[in-house]
Amino acid sequence: MVNRLRGEISAMLDGREWTLVLTLGALAELEAAFAVEDLNGLVERFGSGRLSARDLVRVLGAGLRGAGHVVSxxxxxxxxxxxxxxxxxxxxxxxxxxxxxxxEAGEEDAGARP
Structure with missing residues (x-):
């Protein structure tokens, strides 16, 4: 079971339930991928609400790897x-x-399940 207070979510991908979490290492990976200097740069980037398909792949990939899944x-x-x-x-x-x-605990995983 995921713990949203630790930043974990559950998501269905390829008909399988996965856990995703943006650990410190995953956030560092995203800083490098998006060529920003710090977490504020990521917040600004994501706060724009404009994410490309490539951006989604990077975010989901980092979240999966942060949860320990070995995926490219x-x-x-x-x-x-x-x-x-x-x-x-x-x-x-x-x-x-x-x-x-x-x-917050008890929040639904919005959009993460069919």
Whole structure:
């Protein structure tokens, strides 16, 4: 079971339930991928609300790797999410919300399940 207070979410990808979390290492990976200097740079980048498909792959990949899954971005790009592109966006939004937002216990995993 995921612990949203620790920034974990659950998401369905390829018909399998996965745990995602943006650990410090995963956040450092995203800082490098998005060429920002610090966490504030990530917050500004994600706060714009404009994420490309490549951005979604990077965020989901970092979250999966942060949770201990051994997956490449190419493997993440080939995964299917319920609801297609909006499903991927909902998973990424939920992951970013629990990482940078409240992540309160008892919240539903918005968009993470079919």
């Amino acid at each position: 971005d190419d493997q993440v790009a080939a995964m299917r999410a319920p609801g297609g592109a909006p499903g991927y966006a909902a998973i990424a939004a939920d992951l970013l919300r629990v990482t940078f937002g409240t992540g």
